[in-house]
Amino acid sequence: MKFCILVLDGASGLPVDELDGRTCLEAARTPNLDEMARGGMVGMASTVPDGMEPSSAAACTSILGFDPAANYVGRGAIEAAALGIDLADGQAAFRCNLVYVAGGVMRDYSAGHISSEESHRIINRLDETLGDGGARFFPGVAYRHILILDDAKEALDAVCTPPHDIPDRPIDGHLPHGPGSRRLLELMERAKPILETDPTNAERVARGEVPANMIWLFWGGSKPTGLAGFEESYRLRAAITSGVDLLRGLAKLFGLTPLAIPGVTDGSDNDYEAQASGALAALDDHDLVVIHVESPDEAAHGGDWKAKIEAIERIDAEIVPLLKAYDGELRVLAMPDHPTPIAKRTHISAPVPFVLFGPGIEPNGASAFTEAQAESTGMLLKEGWRLMEMLTGGRPT
Secondary structure (H helix, E strand, O other): OEEEEEEEOOEEOOOEHHHOOEOHHHHOOOHHHHHHHHHOEEEEEOOOOOOOOOOHHHHHHHHOOOOOOOOOOOHHHHHHHHOOOOOOOOOEEEEEEEEEEEOOEEEEOOOOOOOHHHHHHHHHHHHHHHOEOOEEEEEEEOOEEEEEEOOOOOHHHOEOOOHHHOOOOEOOOOOOEOOOHHHHHHHHHHHHHHHHOOHHHHHHHHOOOOOOOEEEEEEEEEOOOOOOOHHHHHOOOEEEEOOOHHHHHHHHHHOOEEOOOOOOOOOOOOOHHHHHHHHHHHOOOOOEEEEEEOHHHHHHHOOOHHHHHHHHHHHHHHOHHHHHOOOOOEEEEEEOOOEOOOOOOOOOOOOEEEEEEOOOOOOOOOOOOOHHHHHHOOOEEOOHHHHHHHHHOOOOO
């Protein structure tokens, strides 16, 4: 038996006015996921423990079969691991977004979805100008980058807000504050004149695109310790494919093989079919593969319900049929990691629908893969990380 987890990042949500009160999952045409729901076990799962931020860090740790409260790692440290950065004692990694702020308002948390090629030039220039023995900038994917600070114990105490939590809202009151924030604020201010004169930003403005005119620091994390490995815990060899550093970082920390599949991105240009084909090929020498698709979440952060529905439909049309046609016994778990409602444009703490499908799984009455149908089954898994046990039949050791 082989196993596959399909993560539709941020695909669940709340009713949308423009969709006559339906959610994006309800409005999307998903015949393949619906068929899986009719033939499989459907329910709701809580992937983020009470009191934790509803980020993909906690939610995807749950999906990988580990209690995120007991295996907490600051997200900056996870993404640093994806970049091959081994944090030393006393160091901290912070997520460093390139953003666009105008009139004191967070106009775009992604600087117009700046490309990796452009942002790398900007981040490298920041590192050349601001980087020193105590602070270094490392380029990541698109607008997402990493700042490493030495002697950072105090900085980790700063209260930080993710920029996607404040779309079109004043940044005043949401900047890093509290103990340890001075160092972060100082770097953010020192970066502004460098970004204002950056040649890549000048090229963007000339094309009518927004510039990356500010860095935003948040999600600090220190050197992770004491994490269990996936293979030791579940006696299975696992691989993962994703277009974002977060999942590649979790793969490194928990011992999954990160797959390098051409065409896999974090947005609407993702090659869904190539991602699924590459993932299934990995099952030749792995027992389990995780296919993480970022595009629904990116669309939801932008408040674009049309793009979110399109992303869900493309997953259904281009990934799910390949899973169903797999030549061999394959058990599938499909689910979002967290809800990202269109109106809120950020994550919320709420259970998400899941479907388990394949050999040995009995249907429990759902007729479609939607939030309402999942709730109607009456199944609610409060410890979402136990879905891995239900999928594989093995308890973590």
